Amino acid sequence: MISTALTDLWYGFGVALEPHNIMWCFIGVLVGNMVGVLPGMGPLATISILLPLTFGIKPVGAILMLAGVMYGAQYGGAICSILLNLPCHPPHAVTCLDGFPLTKQGKGGVALGLTVICSFVGASWGITEMIFLAPVLVEVALQFGPAEICSLMLLGLLAGSTLARGSPVKGVAMTVLGLMLGIVGTDLETGAERFTFGMTHLDDGIELIALALGLFGIAEFMNSVNQVSLVNAKYAKVRLRDMRPSKAEIKRSIGPMFRGTIIGSLCALIPGTGPTIASFVAYATEKKISKTPEKFGTGMIEGVVCPETATHSSVQGDFIPTMSLGIPGDAVMALLLGALMIQGIVPGPQLIKEHPDIFWGLVASFWIGNIMLVLLNVPLIGIWVKLLTIPYKYLFPSAMFFVCIGVYAANNDMFQVGETVVIGILGYILLRLGFHPAPILLGFVLGPRFEENFRRAMLISRGDLAVFVERPISAVFVFLCVLLIGLQVYVRLRGTKPPIEVPTGLESMESAE
Amino acid sequence: MEENLRTHQHRARIHALGHGLLRKRDFYAGALMILFGLVMALKGPGYRTGTLMHMGPGFLPTALGVILVGLGIAIAASATTAAEGEDEGILPEHPEWWGWACILASPLAFILFGTFGGLIPATFMCVFVAAMGDRTATLKGSAVLSSIITFFGVGLFHYVLQVPMPILTWRGM
Numbered sequence: 001m002i003s004t005a006l007t008d009l010w011y012g013f014g015v016a017l018e019p020h021n022i023m024w025c026f027i028g029v030l031v032g033n034m035v036g037v038l039p040g041m042g043p044l045a046t047i048s049i050l051l052p053l054t055f056g057i058k059p060v061g062a063i064l065m066l067a068g069v070m071y072g073a074q075y076g077g078a079i080c081s082i083l084l085n086l087p088c089h090p091p092h093a094v095t096c097l098d099g100f101p102l103t104k105q106g107k108g109g110v111a112l113g114l115t116v117i118c119s120f121v122g123a124s125w126g127i128t129e130m131i132f133l134a135p136v137l138v139e140v141a142l143q144f145g146p147a148e149i150c151s152l153m154l155l156g157l158l159a160g161s162t163l164a165r166g167s168p169v170k171g172v173a174m175t176v177l178g179l180m181l182g183i184v185g186t187d188l189e190t191g192a193e194r195f196t197f198g199m200t201h202l203d204d205g206i207e208l209i210a211l212a213l214g215l216f217g218i219a220e221f222m223n224s225v226n227q228v229s230l231v232n233a234k235y236a237k238v239r240l241r242d243m244r245p246s247k248a249e250i251k252r253s254i255g256p257m258f259r260g261t262i263i264g265s266l267c268a269l270i271p272g273t274g275p276t277i278a279s280f281v282a283y284a285t286e287k288k289i290s291k292t293p294e295k296f297g298t299g300m301i302e303g304v305v306c307p308e309t310a311t312h313s314s315v316q317g318d319f320i321p322t323m324s325l326g327i328p329g330d331a332v333m334a335l336l337l338g339a340l341m342i343q344g345i346v347p348g349p350q351l352i353k354e355h356p357d358i359f360w361g362l363v364a365s366f367w368i369g370n371i372m373l374v375l376l377n378v379p380l381i382g383i384w385v386k387l388l389t390i391p392y393k394y395l396f397p398s399a400m401f402f403v404c405i406g407v408y409a410a411n412n413d414m415f416q417v418g419e420t421v422v423i424g425i426l427g428y429i430l431l432r433l434g435f436h437p438a439p440i441l442l443g444f445v446l447g448p449r450f451e452e453n454f455r456r457a458m459l460i461s462r463g464d465l466a467v468f469v470e471r472p473i474s475a476v477f478v479f480l481c482v483l484l485i486g487l488q489v490y491v492r493l494r495g496t497k498p499p500i501e502v503p504t505g506l507e508s509m510e511s512a513e
Numbered sequence: 514m515e516e517n518l519r520t521h522q523h524r525a526r527i528h529a530l531g532h533g534l535l536r537k538r539d540f541y542a543g544a545l546m547i548l549f550g551l552v553m554a555l556k557g558p559g560y561r562t563g564t565l566m567h568m569g570p571g572f573l574p575t576a577l578g579v580i581l582v583g584l585g586i587a588i589a590a591s592a593t594t595a596a597e598g599e600d601e602g603i604l605p606e607h608p609e610w611w612g613w614a615c616i617l618a619s620p621l622a623f624i625l626f627g628t629f630g631g632l633i634p635a636t637f638m639c640v641f642v643a644a645m646g647d648r649t650a651t652l653k654g655s656a657v658l659s660s661i662i663t664f665f666g667v668g669l670f671h672y673v674l675q676v677p678m679p680i681l682t683w684r685g686m
Contacts, residue, residue, distance in 0.1 A: 225612035393647035463566030
């Protein structure tokens with residue numbers, strides 16, 4: 001098994017090292033990092049805005065570029081939170097706690113340098129996990145019938161919506177709303193036009209780009225316009241030589257890095273617990289086992305290293321269900337999966353077999369991309385720091401242009417730009433009503449496949465709903481769903497809040513996920 | 514005495530319930546979900562629901578609609594238990610009507626100028642209108658920003674990515 005994995009990986013490196021692929025990967029990392037550094041631009045907004053740039057590229061190049069954008073943006077967010085105390089992305093909220101004090105002490109460079117290293121370590125472990133676990137999962141998943149796929153999707157949807165932040169009921173409501181939005185358009189099986197309200201433009205359904213950019217672009221700008229205070233870049237002066245950590249600092253970080261990796265990969269394996277939870281757990285663990293827990297929050301290197309490693313290892317691990325089962329764990333993965341679908345590739349267990357170039361190329365490009373990330377960030381840190389100080393008033397109008405042209409370029413259709421405006425308004429209303437719009441994307445991407453498999457399962461079982469509990473694998477998934485809901489209800493009734501506390505400063509950025 | 518106090522508290526709570534509910538964010542959140550659910554559940558059967566074995570196109574929408582109505586009721590009900598004095602405003606403390614209008618008008622400007630004038634005017638107006646949404650924006654500053662974005666944007670999207678949209682026409686498309 002190990003030898004086949006290595007052969008496949010070797011093949012993957014062959015794909016990823018093709019000149020044009022390596023170029024797309026590089027562009028993705030560079031642009032993702034650049035946009036991700038900008039205050040207020042989380043990975044979701046960054047990927048949505050940059051998604052249209054990949055339309056003209058072949059599927060392999062496109063997905064490599066988008067993956068590059070994703071971890072570039074992730075690292076950019078870390079820079080933002082360490083130097084400015086601004087968590088653009090929820091997993092980085094805990095990084096601020098010790099990262100910013102370090103910056104105040106003039107050690108921001110060291111923290112950034114260590115973050116580069118630990119993102120590489122965490123990601124490497126996640127990639128290794130992916131190489132060995134994904135083919136195994138595929139073997140299992142290929143045996144699944146429509147009933148199993150259905151209940152697995154149900155589990156994915158439930159986990160994605162209830163374990164994210166905010167009220168679980170609201171999360172589920174958002175997922176259902178997403179499923180509904182996925183229904184709009186022509187029904188594949190019968191050709192009936194559903195919820196198009198007589199508009200022929202809606203026959204092909206709501207465009208993923210329009211949805212993503214409406215929710216994470218326009219709604220987000222409406223939320224932040226005139227609310228973002230001038231960034232305090234007083235401490236954000238980092239030079240290249242500040243970034244090299246001393247031997248003692250490296251020694252101090254090895255332990256946390258190791259623990260962070262483990263926590264991150266464990267969180268990735270439990271569906272629904274993405275990088276945010278991983279980083280919070282990592283920080284709490286590190287604080288608990290530290291000999292000087294009272295010093296946390298005043299600039300402990302461990303408090304930066306451990307959560308950052310956990311985040312990266314968990315993000316990488318999230319790719320496993322996404323690529324091998326076609327079931328994304330969070331909105332970022334849903335967006336990547338949507339991008340694959342735009343390229344005409346059907347996600348699911350057959351993906352690795354049918355498109356080995358995509359899967360193994362992607363795996364190999366993770367390593368290449370992460371090395372690029374290290375190489376890029378060391379010399380360019382000065383430029384990133386300058387980018388941090390770009391005022392929001394220049395940022396969001398420029399982003400608006402990218403939103404408009406991006407949606408237009410998807411199908412050369414002005415109608416969809418209007419669609420984005422409507423979705424933006426809806427998204428903002430939902431934000432104000434205390435909903436987190438991220439699960440909408442999850443439901444939207446999975447919706448059509450869920451319906452198709454549900455129909456098929458019902459046809460095979462002659463309309464007997466018991467099929468979901470009669471087939472053993474499906475029964476396990478259904479049981480897990482029930483367990484999940486039961487736990488949520490239990491937590492609710494006991495009146496205890498989930499152990500994840502939201503640190504101050506995150507509230508305003510909450511929707512940025 | 515104690516009994517009296519309790520009934521008093523009870524009455525006060527009921528009083529607060531009636532008045533407070535309409536100011537609760539969750540109440541409206543639930544109401545909105547119920548509305549969406551009803552639209553789906555009522556319009557769904559019109560597409561033919563079929564039977565479980567042979568599902569019609571209306572089956573899932575109807576089912577989802579019913580589920581969403583249920584979730585909406587649960588959300589609205591949770592508004593009664595939410596603690597007093599939390600941030601329950603639906604509008605933010607300082608509503609940014611002008612900023613919101615500018616952000617929403619910006620894509621509309623893109624559509625309008627894009628349909629009738631091409632990529633250059635569309636880009637310029639899109640950025641310009643959005644830029645005016647900031648409280649400290651000036652006409653000159655916004656114009657400069659829009660020109661820069663137009664220059665690079667047209668370069669990137671027309672020449673590099675070759676988005677099929679005329680650069681400058683009159684009533685073209």
